[in-house]
Amino acid sequence: MKTNRRKFIKISSVGAGSLALAKPVLGWLPKFLESEGPLDDSKAKKFPTYCEICFWKCAGWTYTNDKGKIWKIIGNDEDLHSNGRFCPRGTGGVGMYYDEDRLKTPLIRTNRRGKEEFRKASWDEAFDYIAERMKKIANKYGPECVALFTHGSGGHFLGHMLKAYGSNNITAPSYAQCRGPREVAFFATFGRGLGSPEPTDIRDTKCLVLIGSHLGENMHNGQVQEMSDAIDKGATIITVDPRLSTAASKSKYWLPIKPATDLALLLAWIHVIINENLYDEAYIKKYTYGFEQLKEHVKNMTPEWAYGITTIQPHIIRETAREMANASPAVIIHPGRHVTWYGDDTQRLRAVAILNGLLGSWGKRGGFYLPEKHHVPEFPHPKYPTPTKSWKDAFPGQYNLAAETLASGICDATIPNPDRSCNFKAWIINGTNLIETLPDRKKTLSAMESLELIVAIDTMPMEITGYADVILPECTYLERYDDIRVAQHREPQIALRMPAAEPMYESKPDWWIAKELGKRLGLEDYFPYENIEEVLDWQLKQIGSSLEEMQRIGVKTFPRQEGSPYIADGEDYEFNTSTGKIELYSLALEDEGFDPMPVFTAHPQPENGFYRLIYGRAPMHTFSRTSNNPNLHDLMDENSVWINPKVAKLWGIKNDQYIWLKNQDGIVSTFAVKARVTERIRWDSVYIVHGFGHANKRLSRAFGNGASDTQLITNVMTDPIMGGTGMRGNFVTFLTEEPSKEEVES
Amino acid sequence: MRYAMAIDTRKCVGCSDCVVACQxxxxxxxxxxxxxxxxxxxxxxxxVEIELRSERCNHCDNSPCVRCCPTGASHYEEGGIVTVHHNECIGCGACIQSCPYDARYSHPEGYVDKCTFCLHRVEKGQKPACVSVCPTxxxxxGDLDDPNSEVSVVMRNRNHKVLAPEAGTKPHIFYLT
Incomplete structure (x- = not known):
């Protein structure tokens, strides 16, 4: 299949045991790159943008060459998210624009869903098709039965359209499938969630603790940069991971923990800090609630107790706890980002928050700073209608602490149930490939079967677009204006995105799509403007800037209104919790009937011959959305499954051999995946990078490359507190012979 | 003047940003x-230990590629930067074979190409694209002959190594360990 392509990698100069990564292979040669040497920057034009390849939204400049063609993207030196240095994905963002597989025209389905047979349509025809069905759904079931899934900047405009239509069922998988548990846990503890970018003061920390968080492989740009600064300054890094992650390899302590036991380690750390009096008594007294209960709660959770569970030796647990305490308050037990692992994730993140609370790192230099964002007024519009139904009706009495809509909740509430008032009838899906995003794919497909309308708005054909009734091609971020970036940081800062080129093909920006669809739904009063420039200029003028100014400078920083980003020693500070203090003992959780302090529960371990499926990121890709990007595909064109050499020997699996993965429910990976036999992974686990194994043939480069972890995640452990979907409880075994078609499809 | 690059393996996360920024x-x-x-x-x-390295042409003092080039297309620029005059290159590939670092490739247009230390940027006082983009x-x-250049300073303060020292090429990419 593609087994021969990698022979183009030249590894002759590399010593034994080395691996040439990211050395591109001969491949597609785009016309635009031929015969052009480097260009003189002075002949180039530059346009401000902020990146859309991931959620970090770094601000920079899109350069066009002397022929007006998009050339390169460089960070804006004033930008707090990137400090002028884009990550590989942002630098390779040009490939998103030049990808010849892009969606080019609106498409309307001609065969059953999933068959991926469509006909070209005009924008008018596509809008009429959607508007007619949305009006019918509003009349028959109520507008609340339309949901919007969105992950990207376009969601702002599409969300406005949906709220005007009468539904506030707007969701992003980034909550229940990703960072939701930590938001709930930190809110319960400190009265404040973390948000994005997380306010971790890594650049000034003396001790950074990463628990399964693989900074450097996830390119959360500002954090990766600050981790590097911290290394320069001699900070202690402690990494807990069953895999020698890149971050683990740079750590003073790597704790190769038995997967699914992190909570026991956290509780033992809390035990050591309390038991050895490593905390600041005056601080605990002034700022925290429930210390005595916590002390009693962890009294038997000794390092020796945790050793039997985690396989981390007691003296290492003690030593690392002391390292943290020595650094206090300039210490960060990092909350991580993708934390939906085992279904008790809110409680695990509560233990992380409690540990930070005990060590006094909240609001401290080198700990967590208090971020601030600038207020930018909304462009005036009529009041939205008040919805009478919501996704929450499907879960009476459940998930009361979830502060955002659950994407998986909307999926569940779509599967018809006569007892419910809110059965969804239409999904509008923007910039999120739900097939690769939501676990338990069978459920997603079953939910979609009962929908009367599926609209996908994307730049690329994806698995999800294959299920749409109508596909609308949005233009890439390099070809459009978008909402102003208003993000939290040490100082409030805004950023502008403007087009560097006209949209290619018939693609259109989301602000235009929302406005035109809104007009056809009779919502023109909500869109009282011709162009987005009017809206942006009005908004910017309210805060003392203008579109003209932002086009020149790209980012603008404002003075803080809320005082210092740090809490002064001894300052009277009221936390936004019911007690006004850091709640080591959570009254909010107790009120909802949950453990007020985290309790360790054992999770299932793999049976003989099975290995826990762990997944993560590669620095050159974001989710499943970049795998076809010509520049980024060139850096990494497939994922591989990491297998410990002892395990590989047992199975007779050789390095670079293509194998298939089969999970505990008999699901077999559609495509073969290359084995990477490496000492960097535990013997009870395997690891793959998320986002590969694309099954949509319209992705000419990415199709069939590697395995999809999401396909193998059929066991979901739901967090009872906030509905997060725990995805690390899946186990796989290996097939070394090509499975039959029936076996793959079963 | 002698240009050189020092790369800190303690900080490099192997993200490939240098690769795509160069491209x-x-x-x-x-x-x-x-x-x-x-x-x-x-x-x-x-x-287990790992080392991650960003590799490229070593801009050697004693460059086998320059020595073996039959047309003189491979040559030294000011500051010891090794580059190829594309219009003088006949694409014979002798330099590709001679390089112990595997740093050269045949461009589809028929000439041999490699890292130039972004000479076009360096001439204007900018840093090479890989250096200026690196998130870590x-x-x-900088200039090794200038004791105050950042490369001189960091090399004074840190242990470093070169790749394939046995080749005797006197490479100018240093890895801080």
Whole structure:
């Protein structure tokens, strides 16, 4: 299949045991790159943008060459998210624009869903098709039965359209499938969630603790940069991971923990800090609630107790706890980002928050700073209608602490149930490939079967677009204006995105799509403007800037209104919790009937011959959305499954051999995946990078490359507190012979 | 003047940003590269160490590629930067064979291409694209003859090594360890 392509990698100069990564292979040669040497920057034009390849939204400049063609993207030196240095994905963002597989025209389905047979349509025809069905759904079931899934900047405009239509069922998988548990846990503890970018003061920390968080492989740009600064300054890094992650390899302590036991380690750390009096008594007294209960709660959770569970030796647990305490308050037990692992994730993140609370790192230099964002007024519009139904009706009495809509909740509430008032009838899906995003794919497909309308708005054909009734091609971020970036940081800062080129093909920006669809739904009063420039200029003028100014400078920083980003020693500070203090003992959780302090529960371990499926990121890709990007595909064109050499020997699996993965429910990976036999992974686990194994043939480069972890995640452990979907409880075994078609499809 | 680069292996995360930034800056065709990432793994779980390195032309003092070039296309620029005059290159590939670092490739248009230390940027006082994009700031570039250049300073303060010292090429990419 593609087994021969990698022979183009030249590894002759590399010593034994080395691996040439990211050395591109001969491949597609785009016309635009031929015969052009480097260009003189002075002949180039530059346009401000902020990146859309991931959620970090770094601000920079899109350069066009002397022929007006998009050339390169460089960070804006004033930008707090990137400090002028884009990550590989942002630098390779040009490939998103030049990808010849892009969606080019609106498409309307001609065969059953999933068959991926469509006909070209005009924008008018596509809008009429959607508007007619949305009006019918509003009349028959109520507008609340339309949901919007969105992950990207376009969601702002599409969300406005949906709220005007009468539904506030707007969701992003980034909550229940990703960072939701930590938001709930930190809110319960400190009265404040973390948000994005997380306010971790890594650049000034003396001790950074990463628990399964693989900074450097996830390119959360500002954090990766600050981790590097911290290394320069001699900070202690402690990494807990069953895999020698890149971050683990740079750590003073790597704790190769038995997967699914992190909570026991956290509780033992809390035990050591309390038991050895490593905390600041005056601080605990002034700022925290429930210390005595916590002390009693962890009294038997000794390092020796945790050793039997985690396989981390007691003296290492003690030593690392002391390292943290020595650094206090300039210490960060990092909350991580993708934390939906085992279904008790809110409680695990509560233990992380409690540990930070005990060590006094909240609001401290080198700990967590208090971020601030600038207020930018909304462009005036009529009041939205008040919805009478919501996704929450499907879960009476459940998930009361979830502060955002659950994407998986909307999926569940779509599967018809006569007892419910809110059965969804239409999904509008923007910039999120739900097939690769939501676990338990069978459920997603079953939910979609009962929908009367599926609209996908994307730049690329994806698995999800294959299920749409109508596909609308949005233009890439390099070809459009978008909402102003208003993000939290040490100082409030805004950023502008403007087009560097006209949209290619018939693609259109989301602000235009929302406005035109809104007009056809009779919502023109909500869109009282011709162009987005009017809206942006009005908004910017309210805060003392203008579109003209932002086009020149790209980012603008404002003075803080809320005082210092740090809490002064001894300052009277009221936390936004019911007690006004850091709640080591959570009254909010107790009120909802949950453990007020985290309790360790054992999770299932793999049976003989099975290995826990762990997944993560590669620095050159974001989710499943970049795998076809010509520049980024060139850096990494497939994922591989990491297998410990002892395990590989047992199975007779050789390095670079293509194998298939089969999970505990008999699901077999559609495509073969290359084995990477490496000492960097535990013997009870395997690891793959998320986002590969694309099954949509319209992705000419990415199709069939590697395995999809999401396909193998059929066991979901739901967090009872906030509905997060725990995805690390899946186990796989290996097939070394090509499975039959029936076996793959079963 | 002697240009050199020092790369801190303690900070490099192997993200390949240097690779893609070089490709876009220099219009290197997709499928080819002037710099790349190498990972070495040593030890047995859990006593494992890895090293990540961004590699490229070493701009050697004693460059086998310049010596073996039949047309003089491969040559030294000011500051010891080794480059190829594309219009003088006949694409024979002798230099590709002679390089102990595997740093050169045949461009689809028939000439041999490689890292230029972004001479076009350096001439204007800018840093090479890879250095200026690196999120971990693990690369230092400058004039070794200037004791105050960042590369001189960092090399004075840190242990460093070169690749394939046995080749006797006197390379000018240094790895801080």
């Amino acid at each position: 876009t800056e220099n219009n290197v065709p997709i499928g080819y590269c002037r710099d790349w990432i190498v990972e070495t793994v040593a030890g047995t779980y859990p006593n 700031k693990c690369m230092y570039f």
